[in-house]
Amino acid sequence: QSALTQPRSVSGSPGQSVTISCTGTSSDVGGYNYVSWYQHHPGKGPKLMIYDVSKWPSGVPDRFSGSKSGNTASLTISGLQAEDEADYYCCSYAGSHTLVFGGGTKVTVL
Amino acid sequence: QVQWVESGGDVVQPGGSLRLSCAASGFIFGNYGIHWVRQAPGKGLEWVAFIWFDGSNQYYADSVKGRFIVSRDNSKNTLYLHMNNLRAEDTAVYHCAKDPGSWYYMDVWGRGTTVIVSS
Numbered sequence: 001q002s003a004l005t006q007p008r009s010v011s012g013s014p015g016q017s018v019t020i021s022c023t024g025t026s027s028d029v030g031g032y033n034y035v036s037w038y039q040h041h042p043g044k045g046p047k048l049m050i051y052d053v054s055k056w057p058s059g060v061p062d063r064f065s066g067s068k069s070g071n072t073a074s075l076t077i078s079g080l081q082a083e084d085e086a087d088y089y090c091c092s093y094a095g096s097h098t099l100v101f102g103g104g105t106k107v108t109v110l
Numbered sequence: 111q112v113q114w115v116e117s118g119g120d121v122v123q124p125g126g127s128l129r130l131s132c133a134a135s136g137f138i139f140g141n142y143g144i145h146w147v148r149q150a151p152g153k154g155l156e157w158v159a160f161i162w163f164d165g166s167n168q169y170y171a172d173s174v175k176g177r178f179i180v181s182r183d184n185s186k187n188t189l190y191l192h193m194n195n196l197r198a199e200d201t202a203v204y205h206c207a208k209d210p211g212s213w214y215y216m217d218v219w220g221r222g223t224t225v226i227v228s229s
Contacts, residue, residue: 003154003156032214034212034214034215036214036215036216038155038216038219040155043221044221045114045205045207045218045219045220045221045222046147046155046205046207046216046219047219048215048216048217048218048219051212051214051215051217052212052214052215057217089154089155091155091157091215093213093214097160097169097213098157098169098171099145099157099160099214100157101147101154101155101156101157102154103153103154104154104155
């Protein structure tokens, strides 16, 4: 159950787009279409942003989009806004009734 | 509105035990599976455990298997995490998180309760 690999940080100016990658293996990200993404502001509970690779929960703006290619999933934030500044985590089903998270990416709005 | 109230976090010595609780409101608790997820200081999220809606099955991360037990009391809308033989590396904020029925993601999370394992 090794953690998925995410960049430590990404940054962008308001209105720009940023993309966060999440790299795993064929045993997790590449093997299932069960990747989810969470936004986490310190001191709060994480918030579901994307599930099943590219689906939006109710209430999440479509500025957030998800995709996957091979063993790498991606979260793209378009039209970056100040309130998007947070930590973001990917999560994948890893078989045998287990889940694995990424190490997290800090998004900074310049 | 779905809400979680987590409690039970404390400072405990290595080798000690602790029981965390998560009280739920705003949804039919007994209809949903629930995850425990933790975050160690300065680290990312780590999936810990999952329990089925009726408590009939539980699954654990290798890092806690054999030491932690997840249980639930649907009559009290409450989830528990029984933590035994605690280690320094169990120091973390522990979150409970509702599963919407898929098993593969969590749609509502609590703020978490803090466990510190230290002598």
